[in-house]
Amino acid sequence: MKRDTRLVMLLLLVIGCSLTSLTIWKVLSSRDRALAEVDVHGLNLTQALNTYTEGIVRQSSLLLLGLVERLETEGSGPVQIQRISTLINLQQPLMPQLSGITIYDHQGRWLLSSNRAIPEGANSSDRAYFIHHRDDPSAEPFIGPPIQSRANQEWVVTISRRFNDAAGNFAGVVAVTLGVENFLRVFGKLDVGQEGAIGLSYADGTLLVRYPFREQDMGRNFSTSPIYSKYLVDRPVGTAAYTSSLDGVERLYAFRKSETLPLITTVALGKHEALAAWRIEAA
Template sequence: MKRDIRLAVLLLSIISLTVAAATAWELWAARERTLAKAYTHNLNLTQALDTYVEGIITQSSMLLLGLAERLEADGSGPAQLERLRQLAQRQQSLLSQLDGIVVYDANGAWLMSSNGNAPPGTSGADRSFFIHHRDTPSTDAYIGEPIRSRSTGKWVITVSRRYNHPDGSFAGVISVTLGVENFLQLFGKIDIGRHGAIGVTTVNGQVLVRYPFRQSDMGRVLSRSPIFSGYLDHAQVGTATFNSSLDGIERIYAFRKNERYPLVTTVALGKDEALAAWRADALRTVGIAFGLLMVIVIIGCLMILAIQRRIRTEALLVGAREDLLKANRQLEVLASRDPLTGLQNRRSFDDHLAAELRRAHREQAPLSLLLIDVDYFKRFNDTYGHPAGDDCLRSIGQLLTDRVRRPGDLTARYGGEELAVILPSTDSAGAQAVAEQILQRLWQSNLTHVGSPFGRVTASIGIATLPAGSGASATALIGAADQALYRAKADGRNRLDSAPSLAAAEP
């Protein structure tokens, strides 16, 4: 009997350690997946912002080139400067980011300002961009450090260019000023959390724009930051995690060096904020694992007591077995459901589709599949936030549940904002009728979506039907529905598209 007890204790210890190790591994893997998603999100943002900043600088450079050519060809007399001022004002009205355009002579005196007459005695000879052009013969555009505009008092970034006399000597500088506030307004619309940050700097670490804005950051040089002191030496694009040299907060950074200009765009999320959802899930997982360990310990104790008291063992073991089977059945039900929408999950979808495909082949019956994608869902999340996006998916999931009611039909969350409906014994016409009802009901729901050209939440649906007697596979059916969905989205969204008939199996 002692030997049996020792074996039971050993088995209990092995199971407990296995559960603990599996839980720890899953928590670590989930954490890594969360961080990977944060890195990808940041990299995508840096790509978009880098393109935005590059476009503004390129437009400014082209404007400078045109103005310089006019100055060099027509001269800088009063009439010519007046025409130039009128041209600059028209260009300024077309580029909302422009704060002003100023022309300086060779001594730094203001010749022309698009914002009106220059204050008496105003000079730009002490500005770093003016000194750069005066001492450098290159006529390339130059991106200067952030300064306070002497005409408006606002923080601006200068993009400037030298213009020359006919003999090639220095004639002066043309400067385009870009309002820092305009950049901050755009960056402020991006959800980066309470401790997130977005920055645009020169390649040597000179801060041009940083959101959230702090007066003390203007003119700061981050050359000792890990991104500039290490990462940019080896890669144009990358990610990193470290404590900010500005405020000491640990952030997840993504950086991208512009291919045309000496600029670096960075996007950072507070690491604690990025892992907040994971921590909540981890606490739930640990709680479940602890509960499971407690169940295992209790079952082990019951086993030991059963060895010692054989008379009471049978009743205790039978009761424990029934409880365990009931728990397993409940877990199987939970495992087949998507926790957000309440629809079947991807695993349940795959199993159900395989079973219905076998039945369709056996009974020579048609089988239809709808793939549904919520239109402009990323814009919805960006506009209203992810909790509102979750509510939107739940509403659509309930809509599908209300419209698809036959016992053999199945509605599932296929992935992200993509949903699926399996319609056994349904031909192409029937599937199209169901899809039209779904689109009509969703339109009537009138879920507001200002980021969509339709003004409300809509969806695109791809339909694929396996005709009676077809030997096509599940992969072919899903692929056909996916292609139909792609065509529906390409044709303008808020519509459905049906795939051609799947007449035969794939080779």
């Protein structure tokens, strides 16, 4: 009788341990699936945002190319600038993401501003994009770091091209400004939770736009963060998990490097928030 009782107890113990092990395995497996789903969701968002950004930059570059062609063919005298101004007024409503278009001469003096009157003595020869084009003969567009407009303090990202005179010498710069607020409006329509974040950065780690917006982060370089120093070294797209150096929140990151532009899109979701549904299921 005692032997039978011991066998029954042993059998129940084995069954209990098996059920416990199975339950633990199912709970951990469901956690892995939840994290995998977050990674897929993040990668899908980076693809959509990357396509959106590339489209805006491509439109801006084509607009600049047309203006440069006119300036190099017809010149940049008062009559030519007035004709270009008329053309811009017709085209700009088709690109609502543009804050403005500005033309500068070879000394950085403003020749045209599409969205406001030219300030007295306005000169932008100290801006990064002007210096780049003055010193680099390339005709390729340049995406500049985020800057604050001197007229209204609005944060903008610039895309610019150089134009030359008839002798092939540097004659000035044409730049479009993209309002950071437009990017934030689009990013804000995506549900990334209370702890989530979306970022658009230059390939060297310079932050162009971040949602939620934090002014102290604008133009900050994150090249030493794990995304740039560890993960982007050998792959253009992927996922990672680590604690943010900005606010100490552990996040699940998805990142994607543009195939055509020196830009990187990141989407981060708070790990605690991402596993909320799993915790309820596990309990």
